[in-house]
Amino acid sequence: MKKLYGLVILLLLLAPALFAQEHYTEGPIWRVQLIRVKPNQMDAYLTSLRQSTKPLIEEQKKQGTIMDYKIFLKQTKNSPEDWDIAVAIEYKNFAAMDGLAAKGEAARDKILGGKQASQQLGEKRAEIREIISSDLMQEIFLK
Secondary structure: OHHHHHHHHHHHHHHHHHHHHHHEEEEEEEEEEEEEEOOOOHHHHHHHHHHHHHHHHHHHHHHOOOOEEEEEEOOOOOOOOOOOEEEEEEEOOHHHHOOHHHHHHHHHHHHHOOHHHHHHHHHHHHHHEEEEEEEEEEEEEEO
């Protein structure tokens, strides 16, 4: 009888996961930052992304730290507080994010020249943009 109760409890605990898997398959993890660029600073920000962020992300991709990345330019504005650019970084799964800080620092040091150069870049960017949100999402594939 105890075994039967144990089985019922186990099934009840697993039921939400089983129903969720009925509809989709889990995919990669995405870190998405939504960024608002300050007025008249779009050219400067895109130049900064092209010169600093792209080489850094390409190095992380080459090292296998990330799978891919995408940059989106929003074509419509719903309000003055809306975002302008989205930067999305793709990771294979949650486990790929283990030790991410150390891997990121190694790539940063190789491409940007170290922590101080990275901090200076961050300070310059703070003058021309604002991060609206930074979200971690899992891509799913509907069955």
